[in-house]
Amino acid sequence: MTLTTPALLFPAISLLLLAYTNRFLVLAQLIRKLADEERNQHQEANARQILLLRQRISLTKRMQLAGVFSFLLCTLSMFALFLSLELTGMVLFGISLVALSVSLIYSLWEIQISTNALNVQLQDVEAQLRASGKHLGGDA
Template identity: 40%
Template sequence: MLAYTNRFLALAALVRSLHAKYLEHNKSGVLHGQIKNLRYRLKLIKQMQAMGVVSFVTCIACMYCIYVEHQFLIELTFALSLLFFVISLFISLLEIQVSNKALELELSDMEEGDDSSLTGYIKRKFDKKKGGPQ
């Protein structure tokens, strides 16, 4: 949960920074793409945190069921806790992928070549270091 909260706080700082850039640069196309990406990421983080909280709550319910020695509920709440945690992790993975797309968008704004993907950017950097074509 701490890692999820840290992600949210970092994203909130990014949104504030992006808002300042937006006001400065009069609605650049790249900023619109970043804003759309951030909205989606915020939704993912909200869902990820919700699933994490539900996972913890069902885990606590499982501990209570262990205390009252109700075998069926022990198994059910434990399975649900694991399921919600796995869902939270998959949403986290999706958010990481979307975050990488945001970095590609940021890099595409700074580069001059035709290939705006992160792979193309890295390839050009290695070519420059080797003295190859730029």
């Protein structure tokens, strides 16, 4: 294994961490919006959304930690390979790949919860439309 092997992961991990940061910022905006809505009017859907947002924040934190840990281990792997500690570099790189995989699994889990949160929102909108007597086009 050469020094360039772990270096190949640098752009991928960097982009992944950027995507995770964007997710976090979106979550922060959603929470602020939900808090404003809750101050103005209490809605049943907000309680469900709060639970889902709390889960998503926890998963986002975990996936960011695993991604940063993967990035750090990848860097240490390159450093070990630079020092001609090939076995250490390979082990660190292997653990880095495992940490990256864990981060991606957390990401998939968060996407699932995000989809559920959107369904909660859609159910709330549908209930409001039914209450107002408007017709829903069910082409889906």
